[in-house]
Amino acid sequence: MTMTFEEMQERWNAIEVKPVSQEDLLKMTYASHLPRIQKMRRRLFLESVFSIVFGALVMVMLDLFAYGPLWITFAFIAGVVLYIFSNFLGYHYLVVLPQRASIRLSLVEFTSRMKSMEILSSVSGIFMSLVSILIMEFRGGNLLMWSFVLLVLLTATGLSTRKWSRQLNETRDILKGFDD
Amino acid sequence: MALMADAASALTTPGSWTISKDEMNTTVGNHREIHEKSFLKAIEDHKGIIFKICRLYCNQRSAEEDLFQEIVYQLWKAFPSYRNQSAVSTWMYSVAIHTAIKTFKGNRIKLELTEKLPDLPAEEQASVGDEDAFLRFFHGLNKIDRAIVALMLENYSRPEIATITGISEKAVTMRLGRLKR
Numbered sequence: 001m002t003m004t005f006e007e008m009q010e011r012w013n014a015i016e017v018k019p020v021s022q023e024d025l026l027k028m029t030y031a032s033h034l035p036r037i038q039k040m041r042r043r044l045f046l047e048s049v050f051s052i053v054f055g056a057l058v059m060v061m062l063d064l065f066a067y068g069p070l071w072i073t074f075a076f077i078a079g080v081v082l083y084i085f086s087n088f089l090g091y092h093y094l095v096v097l098p099q100r101a102s103i104r105l106s107l108v109e110f111t112s113r114m115k116s117m118e119i120l121s122s123v124s125g126i127f128m129s130l131v132s133i134l135i136m137e138f139r140g141g142n143l144l145m146w147s148f149v150l151l152v153l154l155t156a157t158g159l160s161t162r163k164w165s166r167q168l169n170e171t172r173d174i175l176k177g178f179d180d
Numbered sequence: 181m182a183l184m185a186d187a188a189s190a191l192t193t194p195g196s197w198t199i200s201k202d203e204m205n206t207t208v209g210n211h212r213e214i215h216e217k218s219f220l221k222a223i224e225d226h227k228g229i230i231f232k233i234c235r236l237y238c239n240q241r242s243a244e245e246d247l248f249q250e251i252v253y254q255l256w257k258a259f260p261s262y263r264n265q266s267a268v269s270t271w272m273y274s275v276a277i278h279t280a281i282k283t284f285k286g287n288r289i290k291l292e293l294t295e296k297l298p299d300l301p302a303e304e305q306a307s308v309g310d311e312d313a314f315l316r317f318f319h320g321l322n323k324i325d326r327a328i329v330a331l332m333l334e335n336y337s338r339p340e341i342a343t344i345t346g347i348s349e350k351a352v353t354m355r356l357g358r359l360k361r
Contacts, residue, residue, distance in 0.1 A: 104346025
């Protein structure tokens with residue numbers, strides 16, 4: 001099928017515009033109504049609950065306040081808070097896309113946000129692992145259990161970092177399309 | 181004179197500078213209302229842009245609805261930073277295309293099984309067929325080329341397309357030449 005520019009323009013302008021009520025439009029201004037964001041919210045909630053439960057379990061089961069210096073216990077709490085904070089920040093970055101002077105610049109900005117999320121996620125995971133090793137040094141105890149704690153931490157960090165890396169690579173691929 | 185006296189009295193009366201919580205809530209509420217009104221007016225005047233971008237980037241009607249919602253949300257979030265430096269339609273194209281490019285994940289084919297396909301009248305079948313063929317041409321292009329062709333069909337000049345997309349004017353010319361061939 002060959003078409004002149006005018007024919008293409010005619011068909012382009014004839015694309016159906018459905019009526020949308022103002023109430024529906026207003027609903028769309030709330031993130032909770034978007035299917036993509038609903039999924040992310042569920043995941044964010046589960047990850048936050050998991051982090052809090054995991055942190056609480058480690059603290060209660062190992063009675064962290066009773067052994068070693070107090071700053072290590074607080075460092076452990078800070079690590080959990082940092083992990084949850086990084087998840088919330090990442091959620092915000094994914095939900096509200098940056099809008100800059102051009103589409104390319106907007107994508108570049110998104111890329112730098114994902115890069116910072118990748119770094120923040122790795123740093124929070126490494127920090128938690130280091131704190132756990134320090135606690136292990138002071139508290140001693142079952143090596144198998146500590147290995148399990150470290151395994152959970154490293155898996156969570158790996159999954160989280162992979163999530164940001166995937167976003168980063170996808171956006172980089174889109175940006176490559178600008179140079180083709 | 182009376183106005184000046186009122187102003188002077190307001191300045192000298194203790195507590196006249198404080199705003200009550202109710203007044204503050206009303207002010208914030210009014211601000212959102214004004215903000216909503218101007219936003220809804222902009223969307224109402226230019227919603228064709230969003231529909232066109234949805235058709236351009238989605239293969240399925242269900243995906244179009246999701247993308248429509250997503251674009252309206254991103255426009256709403258970006259609306260406070262819109263500074264009238266460009267036409268509303270240009271700003272909307274920029275946000276809508278960026279949202280479609282970023283959130284739309286390729287041409288995924290999803291099978292939807294229905295008991296019976298509804299029959300369309302012959303005239304409607306012909307127009308749907310034409311529209312599908314026209315859109316199929318777009319769906320064969322990559323995400324960036326789709327944006328360039330869409331902007332061209334909206335009569336944007338090459339320098340304007342370059343500004344909106346962030347591609348050099350030379351590259352826009354080259355891509356359009358390649359697409360024509």
